[in-house]
Amino acid sequence: MPHDTYTYDVLxxxxxxxxxRAAIEAANGGASVGLICKSLLGKAHTVMxxxxxxxxxxxxxxxxxxxxxxxxxxxxxxxxxNWRMAEIHAKEAPDRVRELEAWGAVLDRTTDGRINQRxxxxxxxxxxxxxGDRTGLELIRTLQDHTIxxxxxxxxxxxxxxxxxxxxxxxxxxxxxxxxxxxxxxxxKAVILATGGIGRAYKITSNSWEGTGDGHAxxxxxxxxxxxxxxxxxxxxxxxxxxxxxxxxVTEGVxxxxxxxxxxxxxRFMFDDIPDNYKPQTASDPEEGWRYVxxxxxxxxxxxxxxxxxxxxxxxxxxxxxxxxxxGGVFLDIAWIREKMPNAEEHIKRKLxxxxxxxxxxxxxxxxxxxxxxxxxxxxxxxxxRVDGDTQMSAVPGLFAAGECASxxxxxxxxxxxxxxxxxxxxxxxGEFAAAWAREHAAPRLNQAALDRLEQAALEPFERGAEGENxxxxxxxxxxxxxxxxxxxxxxxxMREALERLDGYKAxxxxxxxxxxxxxxxxxxxxxxxxxxxxVSEAIARSALERQESRGGHFREDFPEKRAExxxxxxxxxxxxxxxxxxxxxxxxxMPDGLKQVIEEQKS
Amino acid sequence: MGERIRLQVARYRPEQExxxxxxxxxxxxxxxxxxxxxxxxxxxxxxxxxxxxxxCRMGICGSCGMTVNGEPKLTCxxxxxxxxxxPVRVEPLRNFPVIRDLVVDIGDFMRKLVKIKxxxxxxxxxxxxxxxxxxTPQELEEFKQYSMCINCMLCYAACPIYGLDPKFLGPAAIAxxxxxxxDNRDDGAGAxxxxxxxxxxxWGCTFVGECTQVCPKHVDPAGAIQxxxxxxxxxxxxxxxxxxxx
Numbered sequence: 001m002p003h004d005t006y007t008y009d010v011l012x013x014x015x016x017x018x019x020x021r022a023a024i025e026a027a028n029g030g031a032s033v034g035l036i037c038k039s040l041l042g043k044a045h046t047v048m049x050x051x052x053x054x055x056x057x058x059x060x061x062x063x064x065x066x067x068x069x070x071x072x073x074x075x076x077x078x079x080x081x082n083w084r085m086a087e088i089h090a091k092e093a094p095d096r097v098r099e100l101e102a103w104g105a106v107l108d109r110t111t112d113g114r115i116n117q118r119x120x121x122x123x124x125x126x127x128x129x130x131x132g133d134r135t136g137l138e139l140i141r142t143l144q145d146h147t148i149x150x151x152x153x154x155x156x157x158x159x160x161x162x163x164x165x166x167x168x169x170x171x172x173x174x175x176x177x178x179x180x181x182x183x184x185x186x187x188x189k190a191v192i193l194a195t196g197g198i199g200r201a202y203k204i205t206s207n208s209w210e211g212t213g214d215g216h217a218x219x220x221x222x223x224x225x226x227x228x229x230x231x232x233x234x235x236x237x238x239x240x241x242x243x244x245x246x247x248x249x250v251t252e253g254v255x256x257x258x259x260x261x262x263x264x265x266x267x268r269f270m271f272d273d274i275p276d277n278y279k280p281q282t283a284s285d286p287e288e289g290w291r292y293v294x295x296x297x298x299x300x301x302x303x304x305x306x307x308x309x310x311x312x313x314x315x316x317x318x319x320x321x322x323x324x325x326x327x328g329g330v331f332l333d334i335a336w337i338r339e340k341m342p343n344a345e346e347h348i349k350r351k352l353x354x355x356x357x358x359x360x361x362x363x364x365x366x367x368x369x370x371x372x373x374x375x376x377x378x379x380x381x382x383x384x385x386r387v388d389g390d391t392q393m394s395a396v397p398g399l400f401a402a403g404e405c406a407s408x409x410x411x412x413x414x415x416x417x418x419x420x421x422x423x424x425x426x427x428x429x430x431g432e433f434a435a436a437w438a439r440e441h442a443a444p445r446l447n448q449a450a451l452d453r454l455e456q457a458a459l460e461p462f463e464r465g466a467e468g469e470n471x472x473x474x475x476x477x478x479x480x481x482x483x484x485x486x487x488x489x490x491x492x493x494x495m496r497e498a499l500e501r502l503d504g505y506k507a508x509x510x511x512x513x514x515x516x517x518x519x520x521x522x523x524x525x526x527x528x529x530x531x532x533x534x535x536v537s538e539a540i541a542r543s544a545l546e547r548q549e550s551r552g553g554h555f556r557e558d559f560p561e562k563r564a565e566x567x568x569x570x571x572x573x574x575x576x577x578x579x580x581x582x583x584x585x586x587x588x589x590x591m592p593d594g595l596k597q598v599i600e601e602q603k604s
Numbered sequence: 605m606g607e608r609i610r611l612q613v614a615r616y617r618p619e620q621e622x623x624x625x626x627x628x629x630x631x632x633x634x635x636x637x638x639x640x641x642x643x644x645x646x647x648x649x650x651x652x653x654x655x656x657x658x659x660c661r662m663g664i665c666g667s668c669g670m671t672v673n674g675e676p677k678l679t680c681x682x683x684x685x686x687x688x689x690x691p692v693r694v695e696p697l698r699n700f701p702v703i704r705d706l707v708v709d710i711g712d713f714m715r716k717l718v719k720i721k722x723x724x725x726x727x728x729x730x731x732x733x734x735x736x737x738x739x740t741p742q743e744l745e746e747f748k749q750y751s752m753c754i755n756c757m758l759c760y761a762a763c764p765i766y767g768l769d770p771k772f773l774g775p776a777a778i779a780x781x782x783x784x785x786x787d788n789r790d791d792g793a794g795a796x797x798x799x800x801x802x803x804x805x806x807w808g809c810t811f812v813g814e815c816t817q818v819c820p821k822h823v824d825p826a827g828a829i830q831x832x833x834x835x836x837x838x839x840x841x842x843x844x845x846x847x848x849x850x
Contacts (some may be wrong), residue, residue, distance in 0.1 A: 040657070040710070042755060043665040099674055104724035106744065106751045106785065111737030137664055137754065145722045146819060147796050208659040242636035244644065244680060361681050363636055480809045516618055516653045520704045523652025581830045 002185040008034035009438035012190035017423030018045035018403025019194030020143035027433025049136025052128030054417035055093035064125035066090040071602030073138040084389030085409040096424040105142040122415040125508020163222040170398035171444035181518020190434035193401040202378035203483040204247040213536030215405035228383035230543035236311035238377025249376040254302040258293040258384035259334040263323035315350035329375030353461040379383040391433035412552025416531035461514040461527040468513015471527040605822035609633035616679040639679040656706035667754030676761040697761040720781040725792025750783035752821040759815035773824030775815035782828040815846035
């Protein structure tokens with residue numbers, strides 16, 4: 001029996017940017033709102049975001065507007081995006097940023113006091129509203145304080161075990177509090193998932209421990225559909241050492257300032273593999289590359305600045321060929337510019353202050369003197385819960401999703417800066433439409449027997465006690481498998497093997513044990529997280545098998561080219577009545593002529 | 605991984621003991637391991653019941669503050685090798701009730717946070733279509749430093765005043781109030797004054813400065829407190845000497 005029951009109009013799961021923005025909107029819409037988060041308020045993964053929020057306000061270049069932003073987003077996503085979401089996002093992001101500013105967000109300014117915007121990969125004009133390289137902290141702080149201001153109830157350090165349905169519609173959730181290990185029932189007319197990503201399914205990730213695919217898996221088990229799960233973004237430069245920081249991002253700015261990639265033989269390998277369609281825009285030798293990064297407009301960019309997916313694959317290739325660094329990455333060297341400039345040390349510290357600090361503080365390494373060891377890191381999943389582009393409601397009535405756990409806006413690849421803006425645009429919409437749904441529908445019933453069953457199942461690890469397997473060992477093996485077999489470079493045979501191994505982990509997950517009491521029991525929590533990790537891992541592997549082509553973040557060694565017939569479909573997974581994962585292709589609805597025209601006009 | 609170091613970790617399990625005891629664990633100690641690596645090693649390999657908070661591993665979420673050999677530290681940024689040959693004593697942050705092992709209850713801080721109204725207070729909102737509220741880089745510079753706080757609670761753990769008088773608002777909350785007071789978009793200084801000026805507000809601080817020393821983000825709460833005291837003193841002088849409404 002749950003310890004107690006809370007009743008809300010709208011229940012929101014996750015308190016990162018999307019969850020908080022949804023809470024604000026739902027509360028403003030007159031709904032009673034409950035917010036559940038796994039960590040303390042303000043500590044969600046959003047806090048780690050650095051670059052900024054993309055919004056076509058045109059402050060730094062008045063040629064920018066929603067049409068350009070829309071076209072950039074679609075090009076980045078290789079046209080398998082939900083075009084309606086890309087349109088809404090481009091149109092509404094400026095107002096969402098201004099709103100955040102009005103609530104007090106600290107943002108870097110132009111000399112005349114307007115919001116300053118910076119350049120970023122894939123965005124035609126300077127578009128990212130930002131504050132230094134800590135935009136995520138500011139975003140979450142502002143939303144958090146506004147949430148408190150509105151009096152939203154926050155249940156901190158609670159984890160949701162499963163959603164509960166009433167006659168097919170969302171009715172609430174069962175959660176446990178991490179502090180005491182007690183179960184709590186939440187009844188709600190509408191539920192919003194805002195749980196972020198899945199990075200913890202991989203060994204090397206930039207995500208915090210919270211990224212275990214909870215929302216993806218909760219939705220899937222409740223009968224919702226997941227799409228685009230094969231599209232995982234691997235950022236080329238993550239820290240590989242020391243272990244506590246493995247996977248943490250090393251900003252693209254290091255390469256922008258002249259940082260070069262080298263293998264263990266000291267070779268600058270990026271010059272060895274430049275795709276034909278990028279050759280005209282890429283430097284022909286290191287000298288030209290250096291001129292580019294020092295501002296010579298006649299020079300072409302060095303190959304280190306090719307697209308994220310390509311650079312990540314080249315690094316992987318070097319490591320697989322045995323030319324990696326001691327800890328399984330390659331070398332990213334900015335210290336070499338000492339040969340080029342007398343004041344290099346100062347220059348690096350001034351241009352890359354947080355990177356200098358990050359390596360000094362966390363790896364005890366001086367980047368002005370030594371090369372960094374870096375490797376690709378699992379950064380973001382484009383795939384997630386399939387939602388209606390306008391309302392963010394899933395196929396399960398009353399169940400909404402927003403932010404990284406929802407899918408559609410990014411297609412096959414996300415542009416940097418489009419994530420923070422996604423959170424506030426679609427967080428707002430999810431909150432608005434969930435509150436409206438709650439107004440129009442009567443309270444559902446919570447099925448007590450179902451809650452009891454969920455609680456019993458969640459406590460099983462204690463029954464096995466010390467006899468059961470250590471859940472960390474299963475998690476670790478799963479992460480190794482996903483990293484090695486469903487990572488940056490994929491082939492059918494490896495993914496089939498991964499699926500076989502996942503079956504084995506499923507069996508092991510049902511045998512894991514936990515000992516002692518339920519208070520703050522990290523081992524038990526991991527035992528429960530395993531279920532979600534297994535679901536998203538299987539969804540990624542099955543979707544990646546289905547997409548027999550290479551597009552965006554998804555690269556198949558056995559199908560290295562794009563295929564036109566796959567450019568008009570999304571891959572979808574859904575649980576069938578027997579509990580098995582069904583994979584299908586669903587056609588992307590045809591784009592209205594007006595939007596097609598926008599894309600055409602922006603091609604020139 | 606030849607080098608190893610002993611960690612003496614505070615354990616407190618309220619259902620079985622009335623006060624904290626120490627468990628000792630031996631963990632690897634390569635030169636680039638931080639205290640948090642040591643704790644994760646214990647949790648994953650030796651004892652899955654050890655309770656502590658952490659998240660980002662990069663010093664931005666402010667979850668992993670603990671007392672390391674007597675000093676408040678972010679454990680993701682504190683190297684084990686700096687304490688060689690050990691042992692290293694890891695305890696929960698001081699001045700907070702302990703919930704379990706290394707986890708403390710920061711509810712008191714969360715309640716104080718609300719009291720200082722950490723949001724923009726203004727007479728009237730303008731429509732979004734009218735654009736943003738202007739703020740020059742100079743105006744931003746006035747308070748930007750105070751906006752760097754990550755709520756890691758190290759300053760509360762270090763504050764001798766908060767240790768003696770839990771009613772004291774404390775460094776981070778006052779610095780945050782100043783962050784808003786000094787923001788040119790805000791009109792809330794008056795509304796915050798009642799909270800800041802009451803006995804447990806800024807007057808509680810005797811300017812010891814420990815908060816500023818331990819702050820991993822160089823927020824300088826002590827400076828914020830000092831600055832507010834000065835302006836509050838001027839305000840109260842004015843109200844004393846000048847007729848009402850002047």
